[in-house]
Amino acid sequence: MDIEPNNLEAFLCELTRHQRRLRGLVRCLLFDPRDVEDVWQDTNVLLLRKAHEFQLGTDFWAWASAVARYQVLTHCKLLGRDRLAFDLDLIAMIAAETEQLGESIDERRDALQLCLEKLPGPQRQLLEMRYGAGTSLEEVAGKLERPVGSIRQTLYRIREALLACIERRINLDSVS
């Protein structure tokens, strides 16, 4: 089966450039990291299959995020009742607001890089433990021989501090 020859390369560039945003969008809508990975991958496959429908020069993010949102909604309909998932109307609301962030998603990530550089070593180590191998809260607590609640509280404070740092960075950039 032949592909659309025109602009394939440019399409792949757009797809590559938007990978992080797409993953972030899916993360905003699903809670189980495995679901996020599955839907993210599935979205990529679908985008590639629909490549011929995309008109270069139009808004790739608008198009791709709509596909991702559709994939999430389809996925949520299939989730069992025992799984935590937002109601579909709230998913649509959050998706729309995330999509509107557009490039600021990339800006936030850039700001995070700087914030992480400033993060004290022990806090960074905890993040590495938590995210390094998808380690669960319980496993982290076990390794550190600390109560789960304490680890959860610490992670909350680190995230809160990082969010505040990101906001400050973005505000600094906007006034400089």
Place this chain on the structure above:
Amino acid sequence: MSEFLHADQSGQDDASRLPAEGQDRGVTEQISALIDGAVDRETFQRLQERLRQDAASRRQFIHLMLLDADLADEFSTESVGGMVDVLSTPLPKPVSPIQRHVEDHSRGSDSVRRSWIHGGITLATVLLVCGSLFWWNRSSAPPVAESRSALAQVVRISDSSLEPEFRAGQKLEAGTVRLMSGVVEIRIQSGVTALLEGPVELEILDPMQARLVKGRALFRVPPPAIGFTCRTANASVIDLGTEFGVYAGEESGTEVQVYEGEVIAGAAAAMQQQSGQRVQSGQAVLIRGDGLSEPEEIQFLPDRFRRYLPDPKDPHDPDRTSTGIYNDAQHEELRIVPTSGNVVIDGSLEDWNLSGEFVSRCRPPFETFYHLRGAAMYDDQYLYIAANVGDPFPMRSTVSPHIKRDLYGNGGCLAFRISTDRRMGWPIRGLAPGVDRNRQLLPDDVNEKLVFLILWYYEPERLPCLHVKYGMDEHDRKVNPPGYEGAFRKWPDGLGYTAEYRIPWSLLSAEDAPPQAGDVLGWTWLVHWSGPEGRNWKGQLIDISNPKETGWNFHRAATWGKAVYTGRNP
């Protein structure tokens, strides 16, 4: 408050300051707990209502989830034996057309580079060399020279005594990897892993391009590196997010085989004109050396490329030897016996008539841990299937039935190719599309009664699953359709599982004429094994086959063995 927050604080680190006044800590704390999987349903419902009502809370939620995605991306690694930070070094100046295009179109090259760089961290990396003789760019640089602008890295070496100047973690500059024998896996800066099987020469041109001079290489490409291109003397292969193998023969041309996802492959000249052919999972093509021909579909051979490397700590790992998990089919027929009373689908076979049971084992040295005892029964309404499967990593599949896929068996499964066509009898007729390019599809090829079944246990939901495909062309598919029952039970020693299924004939297109005693129809039995992660295919067993036929069961139904439906007293 934890020492994690206080330790190393100088009061100057803006990342560790307390949040700005006015932020709603309650919501933030709940969202953080949600991220960590630590909220109960009641709290979740309260949070959901809050988010629905309050735009500021939604904004906070979105920012936190984006942060979580970025942190996962920043820190995560699935590498075995520890993460090696090949990705911390700066990228060399991009040279590929794709990269140039990205840089031209992005807000700035940094964000694109970062997406490639950090995407690599999420890629699972398992590396081992099997008796390898490996050197790096001997002609232009000392083989052990560390590079400040590393383009790739050796992650692990099994037998460094053979080539002592190389070591795990060694960074590699742009240049040619030559491997005389054995297997090595390297990771390129873009996150792409390349599994090289000697004798092979691979030139890494930049993070998104490599040139296979000769030999075999298997590439795994994470989403951020989509567009990665492997060139050979006569062909190009552009990845579309996948796992694929390339063989560059000196005269025979280039073979491309796709295990997962898809690629675009074609003769070099055609690809320069942005023309090529999609090659999808389960397909293989040959691009002849004349540089002019269209890619020709060739037979997909699972073991055409080496896909996995062993974990020396795992005594059951099939890759500890140079042979894979395979078997030699030992049986031509399966005797399918009538049920003997009520059968409860619970993973116990005490209520089974096992007189038709057969045993099949993989080749040494895997026969101890990888084997099958299979049996089947029938009645007027149902087909019953039972299997005792030796499997060091039983019932671990994380392949979700909720996501539409072509293949669901990568995480370990039972699979069957069955004919319920009583008029056809045996041997079975039917070809998959493309097997004979000069032949149109025939009614036998699209016969609804030629059915492919995949049975697997979806571990996250502890769900016995069923995937049904109809016809050799697989024109219709169903996942977990109503009507079947399944049960899995892990063996007490953890080295295998028992599976038991009851599938209505209606799902097998045989409700009009279910098999009767005396029928001889078609059947092939497959077992697929995965690794400990329940995601990656490791090997397979195929039995009940027609010894007079060659080829693949998914290409040619004539290869299927016999299903002999017996009477009451076989």
